[in-house]
Amino acid sequence: MSYTERLKNVSVLGAAGKMGSGILLLTALEMAEISMKPENKGTSFVLNAVDVSNEALVGLMKYIRNQVLKAAEKKVVQLRTIYADRADLIENSEIINQYIDDVMLLIRPSTNMEVTYNSTLIFEAIKEDPDLKAKIFSQINENNSYHPWFFTNTSSIPISELDKKAGLNGRVLGVHFYNPPAVQKLVEIIKAETTLPELNEFAVQFSKNLRKTIVPSHDFAGFIGNGHFMRDALYGISEAEKLNKEFSFAESVFMINKISQDYLIRPMGIFQLIDYVGIDVCSYIMSVMNPYLTDEDLHSNLLDKLLEIGVKGGQNSDGSQKDGFLKYEKGKPVAIYDINLKSYIDIASLQGNCDSKLGELPASIKPWKAVVGKPMDEYYKSYFTELKGMKTMGTEIAVNYFMRSKAISEKLVADKVAFSNEDVNTVLKTGFFHAYGPINDFMN
Amino acid sequence: MVAGYNTISMGTGRKEFNPKKERPGLEEYMKEAGQAVLAKIGGAKNVDEGVIGNFIASRFNRQANMGAFFPYIDEGLRHKPAVRVEGACATGALALVTGIRSILAETADVVLVMGVEVQNTVKAIYCADYLAAAGWANERKDGHAYYFPGKFSDRAKVYYEKFGKEKTRMAMAKWFVNAIENARLCPTAQEYHNTSKDLNALGMIEPNGRNFVDSLNVFDCSKVSDGASAVAIVSEEGLKRCGIPKSQAVEIMGFAQAEEDITKAPDDFTVLSTTKFAVQKALENSGITKEQLATVECHDCFSIAGIMATEAIGFAEHGKGIDFVLEGHTARYGKIPFNTTGGLIGWGHPTGATGVHQAITIWEQLTGNAGNNQIEIHPERPYGLTVNMGGDDKSLVSIVYKRAE
Numbered sequence: 106m107s108y109t110e111r112l113k114n115v116s117v118l119g120a121a122g123k124m125g126s127g128i129l130l131l132t133a134l135e136m137a138e139i140s141m142k143p144e145n146k147g148t149s150f151v152l153n154a155v156d157v158s159n160e161a162l163v164g165l166m167k168y169i170r171n172q173v174l175k176a177a178e179k180k181v182v183q184l185r186t187i188y189a190d191r192a193d194l195i196e197n198s199e200i201i202n203q204y205i206d207d208v209m210l211l212i213r214p215s216t217n218m219e220v221t222y223n224s225t226l227i228f229e230a231i232k233e234d235p236d237l238k239a240k241i242f243s244q245i246n247e248n249n250s251y252h253p254w255f256f257t258n259t260s261s262i263p264i265s266e267l268d269k270k271a272g273l274n275g276r277v278l279g280v281h282f283y284n285p286p287a288v289q290k291l292v293e294i295i296k297a298e299t300t301l302p303e304l305n306e307f308a309v310q311f312s313k314n315l316r317k318t319i320v321p322s323h324d325f326a327g328f329i330g331n332g333h334f335m336r337d338a339l340y341g342i343s344e345a346e347k348l349n350k351e352f353s354f355a356e357s358v359f360m361i362n363k364i365s366q367d368y369l370i371r372p373m374g375i376f377q378l379i380d381y382v383g384i385d386v387c388s389y390i391m392s393v394m395n396p397y398l399t400d401e402d403l404h405s406n407l408l409d410k411l412l413e414i415g416v417k418g419g420q421n422s423d424g425s426q427k428d429g430f431l432k433y434e435k436g437k438p439v440a441i442y443d444i445n446l447k448s449y450i451d452i453a454s455l456q457g458n459c460d461s462k463l464g465e466l467p468a469s470i471k472p473w474k475a476v477v478g479k480p481m482d483e484y485y486k487s488y489f490t491e492l493k494g495m496k497t498m499g500t501e502i503a504v505n506y507f508m509r510s511k512a513i514s515e516k517l518v519a520d521k522v523a524f525s526n527e528d529v530n531t532v533l534k535t536g537f538f539h540a541y542g543p544i545n546d547f548m549n
Numbered sequence: 550m551v552a553g554y555n556t557i558s559m560g561t562g563r564k565e566f567n568p569k570k571e572r573p574g575l576e577e578y579m580k581e582a583g584q585a586v587l588a589k590i591g592g593a594k595n596v597d598e599g600v601i602g603n604f605i606a607s608r609f610n611r612q613a614n615m616g617a618f619f620p621y622i623d624e625g626l627r628h629k630p631a632v633r634v635e636g637a638c639a640t641g642a643l644a645l646v647t648g649i650r651s652i653l654a655e656t657a658d659v660v661l662v663m664g665v666e667v668q669n670t671v672k673a674i675y676c677a678d679y680l681a682a683a684g685w686a687n688e689r690k691d692g693h694a695y696y697f698p699g700k701f702s703d704r705a706k707v708y709y710e711k712f713g714k715e716k717t718r719m720a721m722a723k724w725f726v727n728a729i730e731n732a733r734l735c736p737t738a739q740e741y742h743n744t745s746k747d748l749n750a751l752g753m754i755e756p757n758g759r760n761f762v763d764s765l766n767v768f769d770c771s772k773v774s775d776g777a778s779a780v781a782i783v784s785e786e787g788l789k790r791c792g793i794p795k796s797q798a799v800e801i802m803g804f805a806q807a808e809e810d811i812t813k814a815p816d817d818f819t820v821l822s823t824t825k826f827a828v829q830k831a832l833e834n835s836g837i838t839k840e841q842l843a844t845v846e847c848h849d850c851f852s853i854a855g856i857m858a859t860e861a862i863g864f865a866e867h868g869k870g871i872d873f874v875l876e877g878h879t880a881r882y883g884k885i886p887f888n889t890t891g892g893l894i895g896w897g898h899p900t901g902a903t904g905v906h907q908a909i910t911i912w913e914q915l916t917g918n919a920g921n922n923q924i925e926i927h928p929e930r931p932y933g934l935t936v937n938m939g940g941d942d943k944s945l946v947s948i949v950y951k952r953a954e
Binding site: 178179181182184185192198201 | 674675681689690695759
């Protein structure tokens with residue numbers, strides 16, 4: 106079956122979710138591109154958007170229409186060529202509207218699983234639950250006579266386990282997009298030992314066509330992205346708990362968040378990142394990964410406690426940030442949750458005290474925005490050397506944090522989760538927007 | 550001509566511009582510019598008639614019947630005659646010429662002339678659709694998504710082939726640098742807030758036909774602008790009525806208007822032949838030569854159009870405009886400073902207002918009212934020239950000015 110044949114009937118499961126909607130959009134654009142090639146005129150292409158909620162599917166279609174509009178506005182130069190033979194389409198606006206119509210006509214929203222039974226390719230982006238995923242895969246597999254391929258967006262479950270549980274005989278591959286898929290460049294591709302090679306070849310071609318950066322990962326729970334993030338998060342939590350012996354909970358969270366952002370020149374602090382992903386999601390991913398780890402316990406009592414109280418983080422359906430460790434106004438942190446007081450404490454009221462305890466910042470510090478995406482290795486060397494030479498409370502915690510992140514990364518390579526140092530660095534740089542890779546010699 | 554006033558040229562580049570926030574509309578721009586001029590000329594009672602230049606508010610703002618905005622600007626203009634004129638990007642100068650004709654016909658002594666355009670109501674990609682009306686509608690289908698950049702990209706391409714790509718690109722970059730440096734001195738300019746350190750490097754960026762056009766980069770192009778410019782065109786009688794001394798006025802020495810067939814492609818893509826004709830005619834009508842010019846406002850909707858204008862006016866031979874610009878002759882301290890407030894690329898291009906803005910810049914320079922943009926006006930070369938172009942060298946207006954004596 107050719108690349109084009111494979112894309113003739115595709116289903117996205119969990120299409121209305123955060124990840125599913127992005128995957129649906131990218132797939133729709135790619136299918137539109139293929140379907141508009143002269144040799145494919147007259148061939149029908151179908152993209153099923155499957156989700157449990159009708160309301161969510163209505164919202165999804167609005168989101169997709171808006172995103173396709175934006176995509177069309179960007180590539181109208183190319184679209185004018187594609188619609189060159191349509192004498193009735195003259196202005197850019199007419200061509201853009203036609204393109205939107207054509208893309209939307211590919212998509213069939215549905216709450217009915219049966220629509221997937223004619224698909225040759227299934228993208229899955231449902232809840233991160235191995236049993237649920239396996240159950241659905243197996244149901245589709247039993248009812249679909251086309252021997253479909255399953256691309257799962259799991260960020261933590263071993264692919265081989267899904268293959269075995271669902272009885273797919275190698276017709277499953279991890280194709281892990283990062284959030285939000287429409288924007289994030291990174292795709293982690295994870296082959297189980299049993300995965301058929303043609304799935305990988307197709308996924309590589311597909312990801313390249315979407316202009317994504319591909320990083321292969323070994324089939325080990327958590328892969329590279331969560332392999333680093335979950336451990337990095339647990340380290341941040343443990344550092345805050347240490348500080349909590351001397352400072353209030355809110356102060357401790359504030360200080361570690363500040364160190365992991367400003368001192369380490371990252372796009373956001375560790376607690377903001379946990380909120381972004383969702384405290385519930387983080388906790389759940391740890392619980393999925395933990396059974397596969399023999400030499401460590403990937404679990405946080407603190408996250409459990411927060412969830413019990415109902416502090417969850419994550420995002421609202423409009424993409425705005427929900428309150429978690431931090432409270433947000435217009436996307437910016439304004440207060441910190443204090444688990445003992447069970448209320449948010451304004452950052453303004455504790456910042457002065459915390460900053461003076463942390464001590465002076467290195468003189469050569471630059472904000473993440475000023476360095477990201479630029480070749481700045483010389484700068485990092487001199488900055489981190491300065492940081493290491495200072496003996497303030499803030500810089501000492503920062504040095505340890507930096508070294509811990511590096512150690513986590515090196516262990517991912519040593520444990521054969523990642524194929525190379527470079528792969529880990531690529532995942533952190535593209536998937537997490539870090540300005541520099543964690544495996545470096547900036548502090549040597 | 551007296552009492553010029555320009556609003557800010559609003560659009561990307563201005564700090565106060567935010568595409569997501571509500572902005573002033575046609576009404577606010579017309580009111581600001583119109584009232585400012587009325588205040589300088591002793592009020593609406595002194596005005597005999599109004600002329601408003603607007604290219605295509607019918608699409609950008611769903612607005613036509615523009616003449617009826619004069620009474621909105623000032624109640625004192627109620628029941629006075631007004632007319633709206635249109636000639637694509639030459640609209641502004643056509644409005645001026647319409648006012649001049651009234652004065653010459655002695656049907657008016659004071660004409661309030663305004664140009665206005667508010668284009669940021671849509672994204673640039675749809676703006677391109679609307680502005681394409683300046684070309685022949687039958688050619689739109691086969692034209693580029695960015696229609697006019699496409700037209701001038703085609704001209705640039707032939708110019709590259711004939712006279713060398715490298716030097717032409719350098720000259721286009723230099724044109725951009727001059728434009729921004731002049732705009733940085735002018736508080737109403739769209740590029741007034743431009744702080745880019747290496748302008749030349751921006752100008753040298755290789756064009757990318759995948760996202761834009763083949764032979765121009767975005768810095769070669771004027772931007773999408775909102776703004777209004779207004780001025781009073783008066784007879785000697787009118788000047789007295791307004792109580793303004795002659796030293797604050799410029800005299801129109803001569804002008805020319807020329808049209809070319811909108812359905813035809815240029816004979817030679819490297820020549821602005823209609824521009825050439827109109828300028829020669831305007832100089833002739835004024836009884837002067839180009840050597841007597843102190844400064845020029847040319848229609849640099851694209852850097853390549855600016856370069857070709859230096860040739861069309863006669864400052865450089867065919868194919869030598871690039872040398873003329875690279876040698877610095879068009880810069881503000883050069884032999885003949887061009888576009889001293891930034892031109893269309895630097896000051897902005899609110900299409901219907903542009904021709905009026907050009908005239909106001911000349912008026913400011915010749916009367917010593919140009920502020921930080923002021924250049925030295927040598928007594929032996931006391932004339933100013935404007936060249937306003939509609940479409941791809943199709944509708945041309947050229948005017949010669951001198952400080953009134």
